[in-house]
Every structure is written in structure tokens, then in C-alpha cells.
Amino acid sequence: MTPAAYTATEGGALLVVAIVLPVIGMLAIFALGLRRAERIAYLVLPGGLLVALAIAADVARSGAAVTYVLGGWQPPLGIALRADGLSVTLMVLTAVVLCAVGLVARGSFSTPTDKAEARSPMVFWTLILGLWCALNTVFLGQDLFNLFVALELLTFSAVPLVCLDGRRETLQAALRYLLFALIGSVLYLMGAALLYGAYGTLDLAGLRLLARNDLATSVALGLMIAGLMAKAALFPLHLWLPPAHAGAPAAASAVLSALVVKAPFFIILRLWFDVAPQPANAMAAQMLAWLGIASILFCSVMALRQARLKLMIAYSTVAQLGYLFLMFPLAMASDAPTAWESVGWTGGVLQLVSHALAKASMFLAAGLIAEALGHDRIENLDGAMSVVPISVAAFGLAGLSLMGLPPSGGFVAKLMLLTAATETANWWIAAAILMGGILAASYVFRVLNRAMAAPSSNFACKASIPLYRELTVLGLAICAVVLGFVPLQPFAFLGIGRVGLP
Amino acid sequence: MSLLPDFALVLFLLMAAVWTVAARDRRDSVIGFIVVGLLLSLAWIRLNSVDVALTEAAVGGGATGLLLLRACARLGPIETEGAHPQLPLRILTGVLCAVVAAALATIVLFPIEPAPTLAPAAAAHMSELGLGNPVTVVLLAYRAIDTLLEKVVLVLALIGVWALTPDLLWGGAPGSLRAQQSSGPLTFLAQVLPPVGIVIGVYLIWNGADRPGGTFQGGTVLAAMWLLVMMADLREPPEIRLHKLRQLVVFGPVVFLVAGFAGFWIANGFLSYPPDFAKPIIVLVEAALALSIAVILGMLVAGPAARAPR
Structure with a gap:
């Protein structure tokens, strides 16, 4: 049996640009030591967004995957890049989130005017671009070792970001x-x-x-x-x-x-x-789903018990990731002709996209609230509504997606997963989805309750937040809400490039 | 041929590995790790993989060992009264490890015959590129994108280490690598060895196109010479804000990228080489990469800045 040959498509070279452009930006910031690292990042961010949109347009227009064979060496000897409907969706998502984060981060990671270079801006912007290269490689790579390299890029960009404040x-x-x-x-x-x-x-x-x-x-x-x-x-x-x-x-x-x-x-x-090999192991799929259920329930309860806003959001991330793992048994048990035409698969992918938008918005909102109040203790959030109303509103809108209330992408995603769970008689999964929604509502409303309370007498605002930063955060939350208006059925776009798979 | 040397090698390897895990002192454990690296490189030679053996000796045993020894020197002894994992957790870990080991052993002991391999296909195109070392062809031609991105990982790792610099010292030099008491033999070695080491490093890089050797091995040898000079206190580590240093770090990846993009015009696409010029381009890229690897490895061992910029 000869492995499938890849034929490079016309716009394939753009896939290389999607991977290499962030690298060029990162090396330029590192080598030039210009007065402001963020300037180069602001050239690369919109450029990368345009590249992602161009590839998406190409995929939508041709209705087929965009492919590039690196160096002209056919796999298995060489490496191919391939953008199908799913990967191009995630590439656009990545570009949108990174551009929004770039705008909001301007307030925290600008190089001081009296210095040629400062530690945290230089490290932040180079690593963000490194992450972008890693993510695009993950979405485009068609080779297990190439994907390993992408994971290494991801790890080495992500870990130093965690300890950026030292x-x-x-x-x-x-x-x-x-x-x-x-x-x-x-x-x-x-x-x-x-x-x-x-x-x-x-x-x-x-x-x-x-x-x-x-x-x-x-x-x-x-x-x-x-x-x-x-x-x-x-x-x-x-x-x-x-x-x-x-x-x-x-x-x-x-x-x-x-x-x-x-x-x-x-x-x-x-x-x-x-x-x-298909059909995949049903027991393994059930096990992944059970771990997903454990994630949803255990970490939602943990989120409820946190005193700090950011820790609460972080636990909520683990809980929301749990939903993604529900799709394995749901897609397998469905009677759709292929997995990606099943409601369960589509619901899972939609959960991935809407959670990304909602969670980015929520973390950024939490950051702005903490900047304005000088702390992020949930108990003392009163008065937040009076200083950063737009951020609190963004937090609430993003919360809709996490809870799975309409109108929001999270609602459609969870409804699809729920439909798939009842159709395939996976009652435990259905129960976990409903329980997770109730728990998410509790932890989101707990924060909103405090944030909307009237400020106490000794309330002091620590910093004023420029409007554009708040509006960017709101924009992300609105994107998550708008996703709620997609039709409740599998999308043809996500299946592009997968139809020919055996 | 007698299997006795191989059995002895495997036995020593296992003993060194157990020693590394079981040693109660951090330094002993690291020394065990270095020994494992050296024995592993012997094992690779027995398997006729000289390229892997050279890399294992240079990176696995050498550079990593040095990094770990420096870390030990800063950390002091292990405090034993710290929290021990509880018994159920330890039993669970043991059982999981045993299951994984058993599954791996089953797969390795009953291999598919004949083992599927890409080696003949990889060798088939070597003459097109004019190269004699299949490992170099794989790294710089078939899988050039992986090699390119791995170098980006190295740059990111350096940024990650530098990120640990205190804000006020940003731009300054890493702390001195000098040993506690100056030692005559070390200084002597640092004066005599580098010329020889540099020749060996350059030889490995130049030779890599046709025979075992290549960028990583050569770059590591060059880095070792630089580190030796720094450890003997003949040179201080450079300030991390220096433009020249920054440019040397990105030099390799930039040359690789330029060669890659040039492929759009002079060959058929990104990272492809025109048959007539493939070898000179690849050797040039390798040389540039080796230089950057040497600088990055040296700076990784030197660590984050510890002195304010002058």
C-alpha cells in the first residue's frame, strides 16, 4: 500500500508564511533591541491575522484543504502542511484572540520610554510570537514528529510566561x-x-x-x-x-x-x-468521557471555593476543558456517516472555539478589574461596576458561554453535546453537562453579585483603565455571544478537507 | 562475534541508571547521569549510529551534565525530612511504571519482520543533493522545517532563562563561571585546549555533510571550549544586551530562513535546494547554525544576568 501523496495547492505557500511570520517577528525583537519590542509585534499581529483570513477564504472558496509539501519532498520522507476546515477555523480563532490580547497588553507590557529595552516587555512579546508559531504548526502539521517539535515550541514559550512577574x-x-x-x-x-x-x-x-x-x-x-x-x-x-x-x-x-x-x-x-484504526476502542472513549465528567464536576466545585478571582477562572478552565473530552463516545455512538458529521463532534469543536473566546475575555476582564481595584479578592470586588463597568459586563457576557445560557456559543455547544448524549443514551454525560452548567452559574453569579454591589465607604480606585482596553475585552465576549446564533447542526465548513478521509 | 562486551555494556548502563535514581546526594546522582550519557553513546556506537553517539556524548553527557552540576552547586544538599509521597501513591506509581515497561518490552521483544523503514528511500535521494551523510540529508533537507523550528526552540529556551533576570539587572552580564578556588591545571587546560577543540568542532561541522558529525555536535564542542575559557576566568560572560551577542544567537536561524525563502526563487519552494548548489547551501546553513548553537549553549550554562549593565 502506498501512502497517500500530497499535491501542493496554489495558495499553499501561505501556510509557510503562517508558521514563519511570527518567528521572523520574534527574532527581530530579539536581535534588534529596538526601543520598543511592541512595535514589531504590532506589525506582525495584524499581518498574521490577514494570513489566517486569506487561508480561510481560500479553503471556503475552493471547498478543499490547502496543502503544501515542504522542500518538494513527499511524505513519508518529507513533511506536508495541510489546512482543512477545522484547522483553519482554529487558526483564525488564534489570530483573533492574540490580536485582542496584544491590544489589551499594550497597557501592561510597553517598554518604558527612558529605556532601550526592558525585561518583561521583551520576554512577553517574543514568547507570544513563539506561541503563535507553535499553535499554527500544531494546526497545520501532518507529521507526528513535526507535531512534537510544535509541542516543544509551545512548552518553551508558555512556561516562562507563567513566571513573568518573578x-x-x-x-x-x-x-x-x-x-x-x-x-x-x-x-x-x-x-x-x-x-x-x-x-x-x-x-x-x-x-x-x-x-x-x-x-x-x-x-x-x-x-x-x-x-x-x-x-x-x-x-x-x-x-x-x-x-x-x-x-x-x-x-x-x-x-x-x-x-x-x-x-x-x-x-x-x-x-x-x-x-x-476505526472503529476506535469504545472503552477508551468512555474512559476519556469519565475523566471529562470528573474534570467538570470536581473543578467546578473547586472554582466555587476559590477566594481569588483568577484562581476561580483557572479552575473553570479545567472544568470547561472537561466538556471537550465528552465528544469521543458521543461522536462514536452517533449514526451519522462520519464522526465529523455528528452533532457530538460539532458540539465539541464549538465548545473549544466559544470557550477560547469567552475565557480570553474573562481573564482579560479579570486583569483589568484587578488593575483598577489593586486586588482580585472576590469578597472585596464591590465597586468594580462603578470603575470598570465595561469589563464587568464583558465578564458577565463571557460567563453566559461558560454556563451555557442563551444567547452564547457555549449554549449552542452544550445543547449540541446534550442532544448527542440523549440521542446515544449516555445519561451520565447528559447529567454532567447539566450539573456543570448549574455550578458554572453559581461561580459566575457569585462574582457578578459582589462586583455589582455598591462600593464600601473606604473604596479607592487604584488606576483608571483606558476605554480601548475595556472595549477590546468586550469585543471578545461579544464574539462568544454571536457564536450563539449559528444553526444547531453540523457545519459543512468544519468538514472541508475531511470528506475524503476513509 | 562475542556478545560478552555488549552484555557488560548493558549491565553497566543499568547499574549507572539505578545509581542515578537511587543516589541520595544530588551531586552523586548527576555524576551517575553523566556516566549513563557516556555509556549510552557507547551503546549507540555498537548500534552503528555514530551520529547519535556523538550527539549523546556532547549534549546528553556533556552539556546537560555541566548544566546540572552548576545547578547542584547552587542548590546545596537535599533535605530529607521533606514530604515523602504517601504509600498508596508510591504503589500506584510503581504499578503504572511496571505496566508501561511490560507493554514496551512486549512490543520490543516481538518486532515486526522485516522492520518497516525509510532508510532506503532516504538514501535514494542523497546523490541528488551531493551529500554523503544520510543523517544530514534528513535533518537539513527532508525534515528541514523540524530542524529550523528546533533552533527556534533553543532561542526561546534562552529567552526563558533570561526571563529569570531581576528587572534591575536586565541587560547585564551573567555571574562569573569561575570555580571557587582558582586552579592552575584548569587555567593551563583553558589556554592549551581551545585551539585543538575549535579545530575539532569545525572539523565535525565541515565533515557532517559526508560523514558522521554535524551542527549540534560541532556547536557543542565549540560551546565547551568557550565555557572552559570562562570557567578558568580567562574571559567573563558577555552582557546579555550586547548587539553582537544577540546577532550571533539569531544568525543561524536567519541564514536558514533566508536559504528557505530563497528556495521560492532558485528551486521549487520553501526549504528546497537547487540540485547544483544544494551542498554549498547546506554546508553554509550548518556552519551558521553551529555558531549560533555554540553561543546559545554557552549562554544557557552561564544563566540569567547577575550583574547590572555597565
Whole structure:
């Protein structure tokens, strides 16, 4: 059997630009030491957004995946990049979130005017661009080792962001994050090596044709998925996430929670639906869903018990990630002809996108609230509504998505997952989705209640927040709300480029 | 041929590995780790993978060992009265490790015959590029994008280490690498060895196109020479704000990127080489990468800035 050949499509070179453009920006900031690191970032951010939109337009127009074969070497010897409907959706999502974060971060990570270069702006902007390169490589890569390199890029960009402010507890959180991420990498690499040993190729399309249902394949995929679970913070491997995401500066937390943890999940999706011999193991799917349920319930309760706003949001991230893992048994049990035409799969992907928008908005809002009040203790949030009303409103709108109330992307996503769960008689999953919604409502309203309370007599505003920063945060929350108006059915766009898969 | 040397090698490897895990003193453990690295590189030679052996010796045993030893020197002894994991957790960890080990052993002991491999396909195109070392062809041609992105990882790692600098010292130099008491033999070595080491490093890089060797091995040897000079206190680590230093760090990736984009015009796309000029381009890229690797590794070992900029 010969592995599928890739034919480069016309606009394929743009895929290279999507990966390399952030690298060029990062190296330029590092080497030039210009007066302001953010200036180069502000050139690269809109440029990258345009590239992502151009690729998306190309995919939408042609109705087929955009492909590029690097160096002209066909896989399995060489490496191919490929943008299908799903990956291009996530690329645009990434670009939108990063541009918004870039705008809001201007207030916290501008180089002081009296210095040529300062530590935290230089580190922040180079690492954000490094993350972007990593994420685009994850979405486009079609080769297991190429994806490993992307994961390494992701780890080495994300970990220093956690301890950017240098406090002792953030250093500890960063170190713990690093250890979990590295264990994940080792397991992933071991699995990839086993697959190469068994099939002589690392190319996803080639593996899909060759994959057998035997011990080596199961062990390899099991190791890889376990490693990726540690990186994606699925219960009980989530221990690193709350301190890391809560300790990072708000702009970095937004990127970490909205995008970085989604990358390993995306690779699990690829392995599960594109590589694993079909039909996949039903018991493994159930196990992933049970861990997802545990994530939802346990971490929602933990979120309710937090005294700090950012820690609460971080626990909520783990809970919301849990929903993503519900899609494995739901997509398998559905009677749709392919997994990506099932309601469960679409609901899961929509949950990924709407959570990214909502959580980025929520972390940024929390950052602005903390800047304005000088603290983020939930008990003392009273008065926030009077100083940063737009941020509080953004927090509330983003909260809709987390709770799954209409109108919001989270509502549509959870309704789809719920429909799929009842259709396939997975009653435990349906119950967990409903319970998770109630718990999310409790922790979001607990914050809104305090934030809307009248300020106490000794209330003092620590800093005034420029309007454009607040409006950017609101814009992200509105994007999450607008997603609520998509039709309640599988989208053809997400299936582009996947139709031909066996 | 007798299997006795191989059995001895495997036995020593296992002993060194157990020692590394079981040692109660941090320094002993690190020394065990370095020994494992050196024995592993011998094992790779026995498996006819000279490239991997060189990399393992240079990076696994050498550079990593040095980093760990420096970390030990700063950390002091392990405090044993710290929290021990509870018994159920330890049993669970043990069982999980045993299951994974058993599964791996089963797979390795019953391999597929003949083992599927890309080696013949990789060798088939070597003459097109005019190169003699298949490892270099894989790293710089077939999988050039991975190599390029790995170098970006190195730059990011350096930024990550520098991120630990206190704000006020940003731009300054890392702390001195000098040993506590100055030692005559070290100074002597640092004066005599570098010329030889630099020649060996350059030889490994130049040779990598056709025979075992290459950028990472050569770059690490160059870094070792620089570190030796710094440790003997003949040179101080440079300030991290220096433009020249920054440019040396990005030099390799930039040359690689330029060569990659040039492929759009002179060959058929990103990271492809025209057949007639493939070898000179690849050797140039390798040399540039090795220089950057040497500087980055040296600065990684030197650590974050510890002195205010002058």
C-alpha cells in the first residue's frame, strides 16, 4: 500500500508564511533591541491575522484543504502542511484572540520610554510570537514528529510566561507546569517512536491507511494520548494548571487558557479520528468521557471555593476543558456517516472555539478589574461596576458561554453535546453537562453579585483603565455571544478537507 | 562475534541508571547521569549510529551534565525530612511504571519482520543533493522545517532563562563561571585546549555533510571550549544586551530562513535546494547554525544576568 501523496495547492505557500511570520517577528525583537519590542509585534499581529483570513477564504472558496509539501519532498520522507476546515477555523480563532490580547497588553507590557529595552516587555512579546508559531504548526502539521517539535515550541514559550512577574509562587507554578509538560512530551515521543517502528512512517495520512488494530498501535496511541492529557490538563493531571494560569499576568493567562491547552487536545482529536484504526476502542472513549465528567464536576466545585478571582477562572478552565473530552463516545455512538458529521463532534469543536473566546475575555476582564481595584479578592470586588463597568459586563457576557445560557456559543455547544448524549443514551454525560452548567452559574453569579454591589465607604480606585482596553475585552465576549446564533447542526465548513478521509 | 562486551555494556548502563535514581546526594546522582550519557553513546556506537553517539556524548553527557552540576552547586544538599509521597501513591506509581515497561518490552521483544523503514528511500535521494551523510540529508533537507523550528526552540529556551533576570539587572552580564578556588591545571587546560577543540568542532561541522558529525555536535564542542575559557576566568560572560551577542544567537536561524525563502526563487519552494548548489547551501546553513548553537549553549550554562549593565 502506498501512502497517500500530497499535491501542493496554489495558495499553499501561505501556510509557510503562517508558521514563519511570527518567528521572523520574534527574532527581530530579539536581535534588534529596538526601543520598543511592541512595535514589531504590532506589525506582525495584524499581518498574521490577514494570513489566517486569506487561508480561510481560500479553503471556503475552493471547498478543499490547502496543502503544501515542504522542500518538494513527499511524505513519508518529507513533511506536508495541510489546512482543512477545522484547522483553519482554529487558526483564525488564534489570530483573533492574540490580536485582542496584544491590544489589551499594550497597557501592561510597553517598554518604558527612558529605556532601550526592558525585561518583561521583551520576554512577553517574543514568547507570544513563539506561541503563535507553535499553535499554527500544531494546526497545520501532518507529521507526528513535526507535531512534537510544535509541542516543544509551545512548552518553551508558555512556561516562562507563567513566571513573568518573578514572584516565588509563580516560579514554583512554572516549574510544576514544566515538569508535567515534559513528562507529556516524553510519553508522546515514545508513542511516536513505537508507531514509526511499526509502520515506518510518521505521516498522518500514511498511518491512517496502514494502522492495524494490534498491541503496538494501542500502546503507542495510549502513551501519546496520556502525554497529551497531561498537557491539556485533564483530571487528574490538571494539578499544574490552576496555579500556573492564575499566577501568570492576565494577558498571558488569557492566551494560556484560551489557546495553549487546546493545542494538545487538537492533537488528540487528530490521533483519535484520523490515525487510530476505526472503529476506535469504545472503552477508551468512555474512559476519556469519565475523566471529562470528573474534570467538570470536581473543578467546578473547586472554582466555587476559590477566594481569588483568577484562581476561580483557572479552575473553570479545567472544568470547561472537561466538556471537550465528552465528544469521543458521543461522536462514536452517533449514526451519522462520519464522526465529523455528528452533532457530538460539532458540539465539541464549538465548545473549544466559544470557550477560547469567552475565557480570553474573562481573564482579560479579570486583569483589568484587578488593575483598577489593586486586588482580585472576590469578597472585596464591590465597586468594580462603578470603575470598570465595561469589563464587568464583558465578564458577565463571557460567563453566559461558560454556563451555557442563551444567547452564547457555549449554549449552542452544550445543547449540541446534550442532544448527542440523549440521542446515544449516555445519561451520565447528559447529567454532567447539566450539573456543570448549574455550578458554572453559581461561580459566575457569585462574582457578578459582589462586583455589582455598591462600593464600601473606604473604596479607592487604584488606576483608571483606558476605554480601548475595556472595549477590546468586550469585543471578545461579544464574539462568544454571536457564536450563539449559528444553526444547531453540523457545519459543512468544519468538514472541508475531511470528506475524503476513509 | 562475542556478545560478552555488549552484555557488560548493558549491565553497566543499568547499574549507572539505578545509581542515578537511587543516589541520595544530588551531586552523586548527576555524576551517575553523566556516566549513563557516556555509556549510552557507547551503546549507540555498537548500534552503528555514530551520529547519535556523538550527539549523546556532547549534549546528553556533556552539556546537560555541566548544566546540572552548576545547578547542584547552587542548590546545596537535599533535605530529607521533606514530604515523602504517601504509600498508596508510591504503589500506584510503581504499578503504572511496571505496566508501561511490560507493554514496551512486549512490543520490543516481538518486532515486526522485516522492520518497516525509510532508510532506503532516504538514501535514494542523497546523490541528488551531493551529500554523503544520510543523517544530514534528513535533518537539513527532508525534515528541514523540524530542524529550523528546533533552533527556534533553543532561542526561546534562552529567552526563558533570561526571563529569570531581576528587572534591575536586565541587560547585564551573567555571574562569573569561575570555580571557587582558582586552579592552575584548569587555567593551563583553558589556554592549551581551545585551539585543538575549535579545530575539532569545525572539523565535525565541515565533515557532517559526508560523514558522521554535524551542527549540534560541532556547536557543542565549540560551546565547551568557550565555557572552559570562562570557567578558568580567562574571559567573563558577555552582557546579555550586547548587539553582537544577540546577532550571533539569531544568525543561524536567519541564514536558514533566508536559504528557505530563497528556495521560492532558485528551486521549487520553501526549504528546497537547487540540485547544483544544494551542498554549498547546506554546508553554509550548518556552519551558521553551529555558531549560533555554540553561543546559545554557552549562554544557557552561564544563566540569567547577575550583574547590572555597565
